[in-house]
Amino acid sequence: MSVRKREWTTPKGVERFAWVVDYVDTTGKRRMRTFRLKKEADQFAATATVEVREGVHVADTASVTVETAGKLWLKSAERRVEHGTLVQYRQHMNLHIVPAIGQVLLSRLTVPAVREFEETMREAGKSPAMVRKVLVSLGSILADAQERGLVVRNAIREKSRTRQKGRDMRLEKRHRGKLKVGVDIPTREEVKALVAVLEGRWRPLLLTAIFAGLRASELRGLRWSDVDFARQLIHVRQRADFTNEIGRPKSEAGERSVPVPPMVINTLKEWKLACPKGDADLVLPNGSGNVESHTNIVRRGLQPAMIAAGVTIATDELDDQGKPVLAAKYTGLHSLRHFYASWLINRREDGGLGLPPKSVQERLGHATISLTLDTYSHLFPSMDDASELALAEAALLS
The missing domain is CATH 1.10.150.130 (Tyrosine recombinase, N-terminal domain)
Structure with missing residues (x-):
């Protein structure tokens, strides 16, 4: 391994120089590499010496893009x-x-x-x-x-x-930023209004999204064989990706059993009689019994239901009477999954289930508890508000 200075004169008479590292690689082939600065040449020579000795060096001409x-x-x-x-x-x-x-x-x-x-x-x-x-x-x-x-x-x-x-x-x-109720997460009042207007083929789908918290891909891949009517459970065992291909859940934790309330079970029982039949045995298919498009669910199911329920925001567009056109306040299915998480977390006196973080993680199918806490930790009761402090004080001093 040698580092030497190479000097030459261009056809226009300008003197040039460069630093050349001359060495033999691991295959016994002579290699040369040119550098503008001696510092760069020395650095490469030191690195290449170790790599050649360890038998792992790859020369530029043997490399690929x-x-x-x-x-x-x-x-x-x-x-x-x-x-x-x-x-x-x-x-x-x-x-x-x-x-x-x-x-x-x-x-x-x-x-x-x-x-x-x-x-x-x-x-x-x-x-x-x-x-x-x-x-x-x-x-x-x-x-x-x-x-x-x-x-x-x-x-x-x-x-x-x-x-x-x-x-x-x-x-x-x-x-x-942090997820905010009323901005990213529908409020209880908004969900109540939404549930009241749900009808037709979108009612079982959106009710399951609200009260089971399944991902959009899990809803689209849900089979009737995975709905346990007797035990009021939905087993998540497969999903449909954005190309409509059926596969396993996105992680091992994604395979789970989710308890659902009677409203969802009764709605699914009624829907099963009218559900389009297909080879995939899907609970929430399109009209041909195949995997429903995510875009259709959002544009034809969720957003129109939001508008019908009055869960809207005003847009910059004006109608024929010069009034702002109303659009759905929450435009994605994941907002319903966020609501489900908040429902699991909220205290019973606030209309929630009051579940601990580990149970919330399991219901949501998160791979780690840190993912659950990073997303929803600010929604868990702090246990240090005025009423909690008053109870603690009374218990201590009684």
């Missing part, structure tokens, strides 16, 4: 992940990774290069959550390339993840 490595990673992912996840991986590749760093050699993808890529995404207006997901995919690409011997180091893993992850989570929380 990020795009090529990404294609190999996607090909291997086809055999081990569900279709919906694969679609998301491809979106990360095609929309974010390839346009920015697709032609960069893996051997040149350093920690500073990754940080620059990350900052570019943030400056382009990508949310902290999206930035984090894309970096996770990039880290998986590099890990796959390491196993194939295409790169030595994983720049994503080499970043100071303790500090960075903490900062990412703070940015994401600041971006989202």
Whole structure:
């Protein structure tokens, strides 16, 4: 391994120089790499010496681009992940990774290069959550390339993840803010008004969403064989992803049994007589008995029901009489899941079930208790309000 200065004169008579690292790689092949600064050449020589000695060095000419490595990673992912996840991986590749760093050699993808890529995404207006997901995919690409011997180091893993992850989570929380009743979570009065107007094929679906807290994908994949009328339970054992493909729940904790109130059981019993039949035995299918479109549920079911119940907000658009056009206040099914969580958490005297955090986690199918608490901890009773303090004082001094 040698570092030497190379000097030459251009055809125009301008003197130039560069620093060349001359070495033999792990296969016995002579390699040379040129640097503008001696400091950079020395740094590479020191790193390459260790890598060659350990038998893990990959020269630039033996490396591949990020795009090529990404294609190999996607090909291997086809055999081990569900279709919906694969679609998301491809979106990360095609929309974010390839346009920015697709032609960069893996051997040149350093920690500073990754940080620059990350900052570019943030400056382009990508949310902290999206930035984090894309970096996770990039880290998986590099890990796959390491196993194939295409790169030595994983720049994503080499970043100071303790500090960075903490900062990412703070940015994401600041971006989202805390869930607010009446803003993100329907109030009790709004849910009562909504339940009163539900009818037809949307009544069983939205009642199940409100009082069982199932995810949209779980509602769309629910089978009659998973509804236990005798014990008043709904067993979550499968889901339909956004491509309508049936698969397992998103995590092991997603497989669960959820108790439901009599209103839901009675409604489902009535609906079973009129439910369109299909090979998938779905509880909440479309008119052909197949998986219902998420868009249809929201646009034809949830939002019209919200408007009929008076759970609305005024838009900037005006009607023929010059009055603001009203739109649904809550535009996504997840708002009903948030209400279900708040119903589980609220004290019985406030109309809730008063369940402890662990029970709430299990009912929601969250993979960890930290996810439940990060999302809903501010909804749990603080136990230090005036009435609670008065009772504690009386008990202590009696």
